[in-house]
Amino acid sequence: MRVTLLAAQSLDGFITKHDQAGTDFTSEADKLHFRKALGGFDCSVMGGETYRVARDFLRTRLSTQRCRVVLTRSPEAYAAEAVPGQLEFSNVGAATLVKDLAARGFQHCALLGGAQLHGLFFQAGLVDELWITVEPLLFGQGTPLLAKRVDVRLSLLSSEKLSADTLLLKYRVQR
């Protein structure tokens, strides 16, 4: 199973504008790309905070096409929202989760935030690709792409313009 981190960031590497949760800063071009790109993944993983921000939106869009897994310390708190195979809550470690999903036959997993989860996945060597949208913005402060110290080398797969000012950069993680 291939794990791909999808995120939109400011040029200076922040996935939120200052302390504003969510991705209101992203362009229409990125939103379009993101929706389209997600169609290529049969499962996705996000952290509890990312889920809470997107919750209302996500719960109206559940389908058997993609299994969403929320990693949270308290899966039991979300028991009423769980839909097996569509929206699941788990507190296993990142490596165990990836192994379990692969064993269930999933092939393309999208890692969807937040910064803590990105950091954990990178520290455990679980990420294969990054698809990063670079918005033409500078924030100086905000949530970083990765909330952990890492030392990762990438190979550039492609660079394309999503619009006049927004870039989509795809990288493979070197092992």
Add this chain to the structure above:
Amino acid sequence: MRVTLLAAQSLDGFITKHDQAGTDFTSEADKLHFRKALGGFDCSVMGGETYRVARDFLRTRLSTQRCRVVLTRSPEAYAAEAVPGQLEFSNVGAATLVKDLAARGFQHCALLGGAQLHGLFFQAGLVDELWITVEPLLFGQGTPLLAKRVDVRLSLLSSEKLSADTLLLKYRVQR
């Protein structure tokens, strides 16, 4: 006078690797680009810490082609190193410095770090362009591109590959 910030960063926005001062992480392609690009500037500005890291290198390369100005709280401490028109030390504010350099007839000013100075120049609205080298690296921690909270919108001027994995992105600051 046009002010251009030149910097190399990791994909996640750090201009140093963790707490290692300097730019040892940058590629040969970036070093080549940087030397060549600097030839197009008739003056440059850097902070005291950036100067101290590059000091030995810089002092052997002084020329009348480019006036280097170091912004420091203690210009008097560097009096013995000053060469008027080539290497100057000043403690005036960023806006005053830009005004003074323009009045002396300089046309293209390179802003060369560090993060504090970048932040001050952006907060004062003094930067016209950014030329950012994006190295195929993730650090998670390090010195950020800008050490101040800002809210800046950019226009993408160009995107080019300096090597297979290293990008050079040029932006204009929207006013």
